[in-house]
Each structure stands twice: as structure tokens, then as C-alpha cells.
Amino acid sequence: MSTAVPIPAVRVTNVTRAYMVNNERVLALRHVNLTVEEGAFVALMGRSGSGKTTLLNMIGGLDQPTEGEVALFGQVLNGMDQDQLTLLRREKIGFIFQSFALLPILSAWENVEMPLRIAGVRSGRERRQRAEAALALVGLERWATHRPAEMSGGQQQRVAIARALVSRPRLLLADEPTGELDSTTGRNLLTLLRTIVRTEGVTLIMATHDRTIFDFADIVYQLRDGQIVE
Numbered sequence: 209m210s211t212a213v214p215i216p217a218v219r220v221t222n223v224t225r226a227y228m229v230n231n232e233r234v235l236a237l238r239h240v241n242l243t244v245e246e247g248a249f250v251a252l253m254g255r256s257g258s259g260k261t262t263l264l265n266m267i268g269g270l271d272q273p274t275e276g277e278v279a280l281f282g283q284v285l286n287g288m289d290q291d292q293l294t295l296l297r298r299e300k301i302g303f304i305f306q307s308f309a310l311l312p313i314l315s316a317w318e319n320v321e322m323p324l325r326i327a328g329v330r331s332g333r334e335r336r337q338r339a340e341a342a343l344a345l346v347g348l349e350r351w352a353t354h355r356p357a358e359m360s361g362g363q364q365q366r367v368a369i370a371r372a373l374v375s376r377p378r379l380l381l382a383d384e385p386t387g388e389l390d391s392t393t394g395r396n397l398l399t400l401l402r403t404i405v406r407t408e409g410v411t412l413i414m415a416t417h418d419r420t421i422f423d424f425a426d427i428v429y430q431l432r433d434g435q436i437v438e
């Protein structure tokens with residue numbers, strides 16, 4: 209009798225990424241192996257330039273490995289064309305950035321519904337309801353009609369989290385999401401993200417150099433010079 213082994217959310221196998229800089233080969237990642245189980249909150253810690261963003265970009269299908277393989281939920285990304293990668297990102301991944309990346313002329317709910325517009329959800333009513341539900345998840349239901357400039361940094365990042373969640377992705381990728389927040393707001397945001405991982409069953413991979421992550425993540429991997437060292 210065979211026991212079913214769960215398929216991990218992310219499997220990175222022997223990934224190397226080389227860039228050419230002034231005719232020199234720079235290795236942003238060197239033979240990285242990483243498995244992330246579904247529903248886990250995993251942090252990638254390391255100094256600036258250690259390869260965190262490059263690794264997140266590989267996992268999100270935004271960049272291709274020079275060597276090695278990346279698989280999401282058992283689907284190998286290598287060899288997919290841009291259309292397939294775009295579809296995979298749209299359906300499976302929510303992205304959160306350090307700079308929030310909200311559109312300033314749109315209200316909170318209009319920012320949050322944008323991925324649904326892009327994905328072709330026709331019904332305005334459905335988009336609105338889903339955007340409001342995502343805003344409620346981050347505690348901003350009363351801020352739906354406000355524009356980013358009327359909100360604090362922490363609130364703007366929560367809008368960005370709602371936007372990342374509105375398509376109900378199975379994987380969230382966050383690059384330094386607390387980088388522009390003061391430490392109390394940063395801790396509140398990490399608490400919220402951990403709650404979302406638990407209640408929504410989503411998998412979260414976060415790049416950070418903020419050491420408070422040790423209080424929140426299930427597993428913290430250290431990157432140094434393009435390698436996972438512990």
C-alpha cells in the first residue's frame with residue numbers, strides 16, 4: 209500500500225541564476241533547493257543583495273533560472289511560455305511589494321478589484337462584493353472609498369494585501385512588505401498576515417531583513433551570497 213505524499217506548494221530544485229554585469233558573470237542564486245509545504249508561512253532572510261528578490265521572482269515565474277527547476281503545486285514552470293506563466297500567476301499567486309504599488313487615483317476598493325478586471329470577471333457587482341470581502345479580511349471595510357493618499361502606510365499595505373488576496377490565490381509572495389513601515393505597524397502587519405495564512409489556508413513566502421519575522425514565520429531560511437545557509 210502506498211501512502212499519498214502531499215504535493216508541496218513550491219519546490220525549487222538546484223536553481224542557479226546568473227546575470228551578466230559589465231561582461232562579468234554574477235551569480236544571484238547558487239544551487240538553491242527549497243520545498244515549501246502548502247499552508248506554511250516561510251521567510252527568506254538575508255542582507256541586501258543576498259538573492260531574496262531573485263528567488264521570489266523565480267518562484268513567481270517572473271524570471272527564469274539559468275539552471276535548475278521550479279515547480280508550483282506540482283506544475284513545473286520551466287518551459288512554460290509567457291501566456292502560460294501569466295495565467296498561472298493570475299490564478300495561483302498574489303504579490304505584495306515593499307512600496308504597496310497602489311494606483312493613487314483609485315479608491316481602495318477600485319485598487320482591490322483591479323486583478324478581477326484583468327482576469328475578466330465581467331460582473332461589476334461580483335467584483336465589488338469580492339473587493340469588499342477582501343477589504344473586510346484586512347479590517348478596512350470602512351475605508352473602501354478612500355484613496356491611498358488618505359491612508360497611513362500600514363493601511364495602504366493592507367489594501368495591497370486585500371488586492372493580492374482578491375483572486376483567492378493559493379500562494380502569496382511578499383517582498384519586504386514591512387520595509388516602509390515603522391516597527392509597531394510592521395508587527396501588526398505580520399500578525400495580520402499570519403492570521404490570514406491560518407484562516408485562509410494560503411501559503412506565504414516573504415523576503416525580509418526584519419528580524420521580528422522570527423516571531424511570526426513557521427520557518428526562516430537564511431540566504432547568503434545566493435545560497436540558503438540555514
Ligand SMILES: Nc1ncnc2c1ncn2[C@@H]1O[C@H](COP(=O)(O)OP(=O)(O)OP(=O)(O)O)[C@@H](O)[C@H]1O
Binds near residue numbers: 258261262415
Ligand atoms: N537584473 C539583474 N541584473 C544584474 N544583476 C542582478 C539583477 N538582479 C539581481 N542582480 C544581482 O543579484 C544579486 C542578488 O540580488 P537580489 O535583488 O536578489 O538580492 P536581495 O537579497 O533581494 O536584495 P535587496 O534586499 O536589496 O532587494 C545582487 O548581487 C544583484 O546585484
